[in-house]
Amino acid sequence: MSGVGSMEPQSDRLAVVPSELLPPRSERRHLLSVRDLDRADVERLLATAKSFALSQERDTKKLPTLRGRLVVNVFFESSTRTSSSFELAAKRLSADTMSIKSSGSSVDKGESLKDTALTLSAYDPDVIVIRHPQIGAPQLVAAVTEAHVVNAGDGKHQHPTQALLDLYTISAALGRLEGAQVAIVGDVLHSRVARSLIQALELVGAGVLLVGPPPLVPAELGEVSYDIDAIRDADVVYVLRMQRERMLEGANYVPSLREYSARWCVTPERLRPGQYVMHPGPMNRGVEIDPRVADSAEALIVDQVRAGLVVRMAVLYDLLTSGRVAVESAFAGIA
C-alpha cells in the first residue's frame, strides 16, 4: 500500500505540511471568559508567555509552531492594540491569518453574526478571534463553528486576554501576584476590562479595590471606595477609560468630564512615589489620567502593549496544543 503514496508527484507532497509536524489536536477549548480558567491555567499561560518573550529577543522572531494553522480575526468594534497584537501573535507562530473588520465587509450589509460565522468556517479556521459589541457573541460563534474561539471583547462583559496581559505586566513589575494590591479607578460600570481583571486578580490571590463616583462603580463587583485618596494604598493603580460610547444617552453618570477630571483624574499629586500605573488604552489624557502620569517612569502602559503580543501568542499556542509540556517543542527548529 505504501507504493500508492510513493507514486504521488514529489511537489504535491511538499505543498502539504505533514501532519506529524503540526502540534497535536487537542479537545476543542475556548477562551470566552476568565471564568473558563483556573489558577493552574493562568500560571501555565503566563509561563508560556514568558518563554515567548525570550523568543522575541532573538534576531529571528518567528517560530514554526503553528505552521499550517489558520487564525481568523473578526472585529465588529474598533481596536488598535488587540487586533494588531492577535495578528502579529499568529504571524510570529507561523500561522496563516485573515482579518475581517465590520466596516467594508458584508456585516455592513446586514449579514447576521451567525451567517458571518458560518461563512468564515467554510475556510476551516483553527481559531476565530472575535470582538463584538453584543454580550455573548463569542459563545454564539463557538456554537455554530468547529473552531476554537477567543473572545477579544464582547460589549461590557469580558476581555479575557486583556486580563491575562495585565496579570503578566503586574507580575513582571512587582515580582508577584499573590497579595498584590490593585486599585481600579474610574468607569468600572461600562468596562469589560474591569470585569475580567477583577476575576483574574481574585483567581491569583491579589486584592482589588474599585474607586470612582458611585454611579460608575457598582458595589456588587467588589470592595469599593468613593474617595480618590484610597488609591494611595495600592501597589498598582489601574486607570480605566471613560467609555462615552457605552454610556446611555441622557444618563447623568457624571456632571461633566471637567468635573470628573477635577475629582477623579489620576494626577502625580494623588499618587504615592513608586506606585505603578496601568491603563488598557486608548487613553483620554487629561480626563482620567494626567499626561505627566501617563509618561512617567512608573507607567506600565507600553509594557502592557508588549505583554499583549506574547500573552496572545501563549493563548493561541495553548488552545492549539496540549499546553505547557510542549513549550520546549515551540523552540525546536530555531536553535
Ligand code: ASP
Ligand atoms: N480598544 C483599544 C484599542 O483600540 C484596545 C483594544 O483593542 O482592546 O487599542
Ligand code: ASP
Ligand atoms: N481597549 C479596552 C477595551 O477594548 C478598553 C477600552 O476600550 O477602554 O475594552
